[in-house]
Amino acid sequence: MNTDCRTAALAWLSSAGLAPEYLREVLEAEPDPERILMHFQSRGELPGERPLPEKIRRMLKKNCQSDQMSFWTGLIEKYQIKGMTVTGEDYPGRLLPLSESPAILFYQGSPAAADRPSAAMVGSRSASYKGLDAARRIAEHLSRNGIAIVSGLAYGIDAAAHQGCLKGGSPTIAILGCGLDQDYPQENAQLRREILSRGGLVLSEYPPGEKPLGWHFPYRNRIISGMGDCLILMEARIRSGSMTSVQHALNQGRDVFVYPGEPGSPKSEGNHQLLREGAIYFTSAEDIMEDMGWLDKNNDVGQNSDHQAESAVRNSPAEEQVLHRLKDGEQGFDQLCEALNMPAAMLNATLSLLQIRGLIQALPGKLYRISDQAGNFA
Amino acid sequence: MNEMMAHILAFGVSGVSGFPVQVEVFSTGGMPGMEVIGLPDASVRESRERVNAAILNSGKEMPPRRITINLAPADTKKEGPGFDLPIAVGLLAANRQIHIIPSIDLSKTVFFGELSLDGRIQPVRGALAMAISASEYGYTDIILPAGNAMEVACIQGMNIYPVCHLKEVIGHLEGTLPIRPQKQMDYEELKRHRTVAVDMSQVKGQEGARRALEVAAAGGHNMLMIGAPGSGKTMLARCLPGILPPLSFQESLETTRIFSIAGKIAPGSGLMVERPFCAPHHSASVASLIGGGMNAAPGEVSLSHNGVLFLDELPEFSRGALEALRQPLEDGVVTVSRVRNQACYQSSFMMIAGMNPCPCGYYGSRQRECRCTPQEIRRYLDRVSGPLLDRIDIQVEVDSVPVAEIRSSAPAESSAAVAARVEKARILQMDRYAGSGFFCNAQLDNNAIRKYCSMTQEAENLLHLAVEKMSLSMRAYHRVIKVARTLADLSGSDRIGMAEIAEAIQFRELDQKYWRNGTL
Numbered sequence: 001m002n003t004d005c006r007t008a009a010l011a012w013l014s015s016a017g018l019a020p021e022y023l024r025e026v027l028e029a030e031p032d033p034e035r036i037l038m039h040f041q042s043r044g045e046l047p048g049e050r051p052l053p054e055k056i057r058r059m060l061k062k063n064c065q066s067d068q069m070s071f072w073t074g075l076i077e078k079y080q081i082k083g084m085t086v087t088g089e090d091y092p093g094r095l096l097p098l099s100e101s102p103a104i105l106f107y108q109g110s111p112a113a114a115d116r117p118s119a120a121m122v123g124s125r126s127a128s129y130k131g132l133d134a135a136r137r138i139a140e141h142l143s144r145n146g147i148a149i150v151s152g153l154a155y156g157i158d159a160a161a162h163q164g165c166l167k168g169g170s171p172t173i174a175i176l177g178c179g180l181d182q183d184y185p186q187e188n189a190q191l192r193r194e195i196l197s198r199g200g201l202v203l204s205e206y207p208p209g210e211k212p213l214g215w216h217f218p219y220r221n222r223i224i225s226g227m228g229d230c231l232i233l234m235e236a237r238i239r240s241g242s243m244t245s246v247q248h249a250l251n252q253g254r255d256v257f258v259y260p261g262e263p264g265s266p267k268s269e270g271n272h273q274l275l276r277e278g279a280i281y282f283t284s285a286e287d288i289m290e291d292m293g294w295l296d297k298n299n300d301v302g303q304n305s306d307h308q309a310e311s312a313v314r315n316s317p318a319e320e321q322v323l324h325r326l327k328d329g330e331q332g333f334d335q336l337c338e339a340l341n342m343p344a345a346m347l348n349a350t351l352s353l354l355q356i357r358g359l360i361q362a363l364p365g366k367l368y369r370i371s372d373q374a375g376n377f378a
Numbered sequence: 379m380n381e382m383m384a385h386i387l388a389f390g391v392s393g394v395s396g397f398p399v400q401v402e403v404f405s406t407g408g409m410p411g412m413e414v415i416g417l418p419d420a421s422v423r424e425s426r427e428r429v430n431a432a433i434l435n436s437g438k439e440m441p442p443r444r445i446t447i448n449l450a451p452a453d454t455k456k457e458g459p460g461f462d463l464p465i466a467v468g469l470l471a472a473n474r475q476i477h478i479i480p481s482i483d484l485s486k487t488v489f490f491g492e493l494s495l496d497g498r499i500q501p502v503r504g505a506l507a508m509a510i511s512a513s514e515y516g517y518t519d520i521i522l523p524a525g526n527a528m529e530v531a532c533i534q535g536m537n538i539y540p541v542c543h544l545k546e547v548i549g550h551l552e553g554t555l556p557i558r559p560q561k562q563m564d565y566e567e568l569k570r571h572r573t574v575a576v577d578m579s580q581v582k583g584q585e586g587a588r589r590a591l592e593v594a595a596a597g598g599h600n601m602l603m604i605g606a607p608g609s610g611k612t613m614l615a616r617c618l619p620g621i622l623p624p625l626s627f628q629e630s631l632e633t634t635r636i637f638s639i640a641g642k643i644a645p646g647s648g649l650m651v652e653r654p655f656c657a658p659h660h661s662a663s664v665a666s667l668i669g670g671g672m673n674a675a676p677g678e679v680s681l682s683h684n685g686v687l688f689l690d691e692l693p694e695f696s697r698g699a700l701e702a703l704r705q706p707l708e709d710g711v712v713t714v715s716r717v718r719n720q721a722c723y724q725s726s727f728m729m730i731a732g733m734n735p736c737p738c739g740y741y742g743s744r745q746r747e748c749r750c751t752p753q754e755i756r757r758y759l760d761r762v763s764g765p766l767l768d769r770i771d772i773q774v775e776v777d778s779v780p781v782a783e784i785r786s787s788a789p790a791e792s793s794a795a796v797a798a799r800v801e802k803a804r805i806l807q808m809d810r811y812a813g814s815g816f817f818c819n820a821q822l823d824n825n826a827i828r829k830y831c832s833m834t835q836e837a838e839n840l841l842h843l844a845v846e847k848m849s850l851s852m853r854a855y856h857r858v859i860k861v862a863r864t865l866a867d868l869s870g871s872d873r874i875g876m877a878e879i880a881e882a883i884q885f886r887e888l889d890q891k892y893w894r895n896g897t898l
Contacts, residue, residue, distance in 0.1 A: 126751040129742055155752050187753060265747050332744070332777050337585040344589035345865070349880035356844050356880075362887055364735060364742025365606075366586060366775040 003082060007106070008072040009033035010083035011207035014104045016059040023103035024086050025050060031087045037064060075181045075208035081106050094118075095226050098252050102205035102223060106180050113171035113201040117294060118148040120228025120254075122221070122245045123157025123235040128267050129364060131235035134259060135160040136167075138232070141285030143168025147294060150175065150227040152220070153188050153195075153202070157234045157242075162191055171199040173227055177220040178212035180204050203227075218244045225249035230292055232257045233279075236270030243270050246279075255291065257282045318342065318350045319359075323370065326360060330369035381406045384471035387488050388449075388464035389512060390456050391504035393674070393721030394635050396511030398488075400450040401461065403468035410442035414465075416449030419457040428459070429466045431495040436544040438475045445469065455718065457673070460502040463491035463521070466544060467551070479553035487519040488512045489547075491526075497544040501525030503641040506634050506649075509533055519559075521547060528648035529638060531563040532627070565627040565649060572651045574620035576613065579792040587614050590774035590885060592796050595621045596803035597864030598818035600707070600729040600769055602692070604888055605776030606743040611732035612657070614776065615688040618730060619653040620793040622686075623801045629684040632724055636680050654685030656727075660694035664702045669714035669723055677714070679706040680723035692731040693761040700766050703729070707769045728820075731770065733762065735892065745778055759892055771820060771857045773888040803867040819864045827856055831863045833874035841879050854889050858882045 010033045013023065030036050030047035039047055040060060046052055052060075062068070075081065084090050086103045092114040095101040119142055123135060139149045139161045149165035151158040153174040165172035172195055176184065180202060183189040195202060205223065206216065221244050225231050231249035233256060236242035249256050258279040261268020275281055282288055289295050315323065321340050325331055331339075337347055351368060354360040361371040384403045389396040412426050433440055447465055449456045467489055470476045478484065490508060492500040505526035510533065512520060519537045522530070527540035537559040541547050549555030581588060587603065591614055594601040603611045625633060630649045637643050637650065658667060658678045669677035678687060689695060706712045710726030735741040736755040741748040750758075807818050810830060816822060822830060833841075845855055862874045862882040869878070 126749070128747065187756075262747075267747060333586040333775075334583045334777060338583075344585040345869075345881055346877075348586070348589065348884040349877045352844070352880040352883040353840075356840070356847050356883070358847065364775070364892065365744060366777040366887075367742070367744075 004073055004076045006033055007076045007081060007083040008069055009037045010085065010104050010106070011072040011076070011209075012037060012060070012063050012069065014205070014207050015063050016056045018056060020100055020103045022050060027085050027087045027103055031085065033083075033085065040064065072208055075179070079108065079181045079208065081108060081180045081208055083107070084111065092227060094229070095223070098222070098226050100222055101226065105203055105205055105223075106207065107201060107203045108180055109196045109201040110171070110199050111201060113148055113173055113199060114227065116146060116148050116170065117292070118150050118173065118228050119230050119232055119288065119292075120150040120224050120245070120249070121157065121161035121232045121234060122151065122224060122242045123161075123233060124237060124240060124242060124267060125154050125156035125158070126267075127156045127160075127235045128262065128265065131157060131259075131261065131267065132160045133363075135234045136164040138234075138259075138285045138288075139164025140168040142288065143170040143172070145285070145289060145294060146170055147289075148173055150224055152177070152217075152224055153185075153192060155185055155187060159188055159191055161234075162195060166194060166198055166200075171195075171201065173201045173203065175220055175223045175227065176202065176204040176212075177206070177216035178204065179206050179208040179210035181208045182210075182212060184212040217241055221245040222248040222252070225254055226252055228254065230255040230257060230288065232259070232282075232288065233271060233274065234259050235261055235268045237266055238269050238273060240270060246270075246274060255280060257288055257291070259283070316350075316353075318346060319354055322347070322350050322354060322368075323359065326368060326370045330363065330367045333366045333368070336368070382472045382474060384468045386464040386468040386471070386484060387486075387517065388461050389488055389490055389508035390454065390460075391458070391507055391639060392454075392719065394507055394639060394676075394723060396504065396508035397454065398512075398515055398517075399454075399456060399461070399464075400448075401464040401468045402448040402450060403465070403472040404446045404448070405443050405469075405472040406445075408444040410444060412445040412447070414447045414449070416447075416452040417455045418449060418461075419455060421459050422449070422456050422461050425459060425462045425465055425493070428462055428493045428495060429469060432462070432466055432493040432497040432544050433469065433475075435495065435497040436548060438470060438548070439473075440469070441473055443473065445472070458502060458504075459492035459500075460490040460504075460508075462493035463499060463523075463544075463547070464489040466493060467547065470548065476548055476552055478551045481553070482551060483519075486517050487521060488517050489521050491521075491523040491541070493544060499523045499541050499543060499547075501645045504639045505529050506631070506638040506643075509536065509538075510631065510635065512536070521550070525645035527560055528563075528646055529634065529643055531560060532565050532568070532631075532649050534562065563648065565630065568648060569624050569651050572624055574793045575652065575655070576616040577620060577793045578617050578796055579789050581610065581613060581617060581790060583790075584610060584614065584776065586884075587774055587776045588790070588796075590772055591618060592621065592800060593861060593864055593868065593885070594618070594728070594730070594772050595796075595800045596868050597771070597807070597861065598728055598820040599771035599861060599864065600731075600820065601772040601774065602731045602733070602767075602770045602888065603774055603776045604733055604735050604892070606745065606778050607734060607739045609776045609778035611776050612688070612690055615657075615686065615690075615730045615732065616655060617793060618686045618728070619655045621796045621800050622653050622728075623797065623804050624651055625653055625684055633684045636676050636683055636723060640676050640681060642681065654682050655688065656682040656685070657688040657690060660689070660691045662695065662699060664696075664698050667699050668702050668706070668712050669721070670716060672716060672718055674714040674716040674719040674721040676721075676723045677712070679703065679712060679725040679727060682727040683724045685727055686730055687727045688730045688732070690732040692733040693758055697761070700762070704765055704769070729770070731762075734758075735775075742775075743778065768853055771861055772885045774885060775887055799868060802870070803864065806867045806870070819860050819867070822860055822863070824856060827859050827863075831859050831874060833859070833862070833879065834876065837862075837874050837876045837879045840876050841883075844879075844883050848883070848886075850883075850886060850889060854886050858886060861885055 143165040150173045151161040225248040258274045261271040382405045386401040388399045501523040509530040521539045524540035539557045550557045656678045706725040736750040740746045862878040865878040
């Protein structure tokens with residue numbers, strides 16, 4: 001109850017649209033938000049040196065009335081929202097040195113998720129199948145090595161990044177552009193519940209009740225890039241939110257890893273531009289771990305040995321042929337049919353058997369490829 | 379002057395069957411005039427003028443007398459111009475314009491045909507239905523338009539007299555120029571002249587889809603094809619009638635009858651040999667698919683009876699239209715009720731559906747990039763999920779063939795070769811299900827699956843493993859078994875083996891890739 005009042009006071013403080021630097025000064029002068037509220041109620045001023053603009057004063061005054069405060073308390077109780085401030089001890093250390101770090105953060109889940117090494121993964125909401133797939137794979141691989149993935153819970157790459165991370169076993173961190181009481185986007189509500197139930201963290205700088213307004217998102221992107229030790233860009237068009245994340249990451253001094261997309265595809269034009277400008281090229285999670293110096297923490301053992309055990313089952317000659325063809329990359333059904341000179345009936349059966357054993361994967365467009373060692377049928 | 383009377387036998391159409399209509403012509407003195415009674419519709423009432431002109435143009439006269447024409451039974455609505463010919467003959471007889479020779483038994487002779495003003499006789503709709511019913515009622519002779527002659531040529535035990543002009547009818551009835559009854563045609567003879575609309579040899583590449591099509595044809599399975607625009611879904615579907623076994627005589631009668639009622643038979647063409655192929659546009663209304671209109675006319679599902687109903691762009695069809703397909707898919711008949719009529723039409727068809735993987739059509743394509751958002755794709759796919767998917771056994775992706783491949787590849791296997799394999803598999807099924815009410819694998823219900831689809835132990839193990847690893851649903855499970863049964867029939871084996879189960883699993887690829895979480 002006590003913390004809920006404190007969180008409500010933080011909601012009040014962040015509701016008037018004061019700049020983060022200003023709030024930081026206020027909090028440095030008086031770290032207890034409830035006292036700040038009392039201070040304001042008695043004197044009509046905030047602690048600290050700076051004068052309070054009249055407009056903001058009126059806003060704060062309006063918002064500290066009891067109905068608004070109880071509205072916040074209600075949401076905070078219902079959604080178990082907690083707050084942290086830049087002066088507090090639980091505030092993520094990565095954000096502290098940043099110039100525009102949020103002074104107040106609301107969160108659900110466990111803040112400890114931010115303690116481990118982390119990588120922010122961003123990309124388009126309408127990504128290509130390959131992009132989504134790669135995001136999922138790389139996130140999972142990093143996660144298996146104990147690295148938390150930070151992203152924005154949007155659909156597309158964001159969702160894939162969170163999913164991959166969950167699959168790999170590490171907690172994942174989602175940063176929203178709206179109040180934590182809102183399920184936005186609606187489709188990812190289930191994913192969000194899963195993030196929370198698996199020791200993850202959901203963060204937002206917006207007080208409960210705040211709607212997902214368009215301009216929140218590019219601004220919140222600075223927190224995504226700030227919460228990661230590095231930024232991984234999977235797929236981005238030239239003019240996109242992901243490109244603003246990259247800009248933030250560069251300003252914050254983070255390494256930017258850019259996945260090479262399909263040449264000529266508008267969906268990864270941004271990637272190619274960044275690569276030309278000297279972003280770090282990578283194709284696998286190992287590349288990132290090597291560059292970030294994470295390799296020594298390698299605890300990637302269990303899954304690999306599983307996989308080897310599975311492939312120890314003897315393959316039939318037809319299966320060997322198919323696997324051999326697929327070694328050079330994904331192939332269509334007709335391509336396989338022609339190259340192997342195999343009747344469609346037999347190829348159908350062979351592909352099914354390989355799929356059931358998790359050795360190959362079927363992709364939309366009647367394409368097949370060797371499944372990566374993670375084993376996609378876990 | 380004294381009263382004179384004539385009775386002529388005609389036929390009307392209701393639903394898919396004909397009913398006898400007595401045309402009674404009563405001629406008496408008094409104020410000259412002509413009245414048609416017995417619930418005629420406008421086209422029947424107008425026949426007065428046509429008949430009048432036709433008689434005068436055939437060298438006979440219309441004496442100025444008071445004439446009443448009654449179409450009995452008087453409580454059933456009569457429609458269509460098919461009553462022109464019997465009315466004309468009745469008028470001639472009642473006015474003593476012709477003297478019918480005694481060897482012609484008017485109580486056993488059915489007349490129908492439309493007259494044009496110059497006396498020529500035009501074909502009418504529903505000739506086959508009327509002729510079949512006439513034969514069932516025990517009538518032996520039919521005088522009908524030459525344009526309908528081929529249509530009824532295969533009916534046994536009837537004397538069919540095709541006529542082109544009213545003069546020929548008069549000559550026949552008076553015995554001056556008797557017409558010889560048409561020689562009865564043998565359906566097997568017709569079958570030999572079967573032509574295939576689109577041959578499989580024209581389909582380049584597409585090995586996977588070709589195989590799926592063959593399996594669908596062999597087991598009568600409904601099929602869904604997913605593929606980018608221009609990948610050849612329509613072309614593949616059009617091949618299907620050509621690889622299905624030709625219509626049997628009974629099937630042909632059923633199908634031709636429906637076509638005849640709908641007026642879709644070209645004049646001069648006979649019983650249908652090729653299975654029908656209907657491809658309604660996706661803007662089709664429920665009534666046009668199921669049947670309807672004022673007179674409860676047959677819809678696309680009945681027109682594709684014993685044939686193929688191709689629904690391209692499946693998600694674009696209105697939800698109501700798709701829902702309405704469920705009953706005919708399940709029962710093989712539809713009952714269409716309208717204020718003025720109620721009809722029961724057969725509608726057992728194979729449904730082939732085509733759809734794009736996403737609204738723009740290029741999701742997963744190598745040719746072009748998809749520009750749809752995941753929600754758009756999900757919403758698009760959701761339009762077809764559920765009960766309709768439950769009735770589709772085979773789902774297959776159709777990949778577009780690059781132009782270079784179309785040019786280079788050698789001619790593919792022809793429809794005839796595929797049809798031969800399909801027919802063999804169908805015969806196996808007919809033998810197996812003889813007396814059980816089924817005639818192809820697609821119709822098996824869960825009980826029948828248990829009874830008829832025995833599989834080897836290792837096949838069963840594989841299936842269970844697949845259900846677990848590929849998260850196939852229970853409904854997919856049964857469909858896999860049915861398709862595997864067909865695959866076994868194609869390879870001529872008695873029990874379902876591992877290879878068949880494994881292949882059948884490939885025909886659930888959309889379950890795996892599209893309708894499962896994770897991909898999107």
